[in-house]
Structure formats: structure tokens, C-alpha cells
Amino acid sequence: MSREPEEKRIVQALEKRMLHKLRVNAHKPHWHGESIEYLLGRLREEVREVEDAIEEEQSSDAIYNECADVANIAAMIADLAWRTATRAKDTDADD
Numbered sequence: 001m002s003r004e005p006e007e008k009r010i011v012q013a014l015e016k017r018m019l020h021k022l023r024v025n026a027h028k029p030h031w032h033g034e035s036i037e038y039l040l041g042r043l044r045e046e047v048r049e050v051e052d053a054i055e056e057e058q059s060s061d062a063i064y065n066e067c068a069d070v071a072n073i074a075a076m077i078a079d080l081a082w083r084t085a086t087r088a089k090d091t092d093a094d095d
Helices: 004-024 036-055 060-094
Strands: none
Touching (some): 036 060
């Protein structure tokens, strides 16, 4: 039996929450100006917030929000890594 429907459901639900959290935090500086090292530190902080929310038995909604923060920071790291690799390829092509 395929897990695809469930996988799609959780990814779509998380995507909605991630977009909401990005909009709420749109006033903050863009991640393109940050280093991967800085974002890794932020990722660790956000994971600790998930752990705290679970340990404190916060609502499932609160835990979901913290997980969306983790996913957003991970996506930002992936974006910066991709951009860095793309720039390196472009530079190599110019040589």
C-alpha cells in the first residue's frame, strides 16, 4: 500500500504553515544576507524550541509552528547552498 497520499498531505500541510510563518516574519532581514553558519545556529535554536514545546506539552498547533520554523530554516540553508554552488559553476564556466 502506497504512503503517497499521506506523504502529500503532510508536505502540503507543512508548506501552508511554512508560508504563513514566512509571511509573519517578513519584516526580518532576508536570509540571502546571512551565512550558512549563522543559519545552522538558528536551526539548532529552532530544534531546541521544538524539543521545549514537546517537553512542556504545548498544543499540537504550537509544536507544528515550531516544526515549520525548523523547516523554513532548513529550506533557507538549502537555498543558500544551491546559490553558492550555482555561483561556483558560473565562475568555473567563465574561466
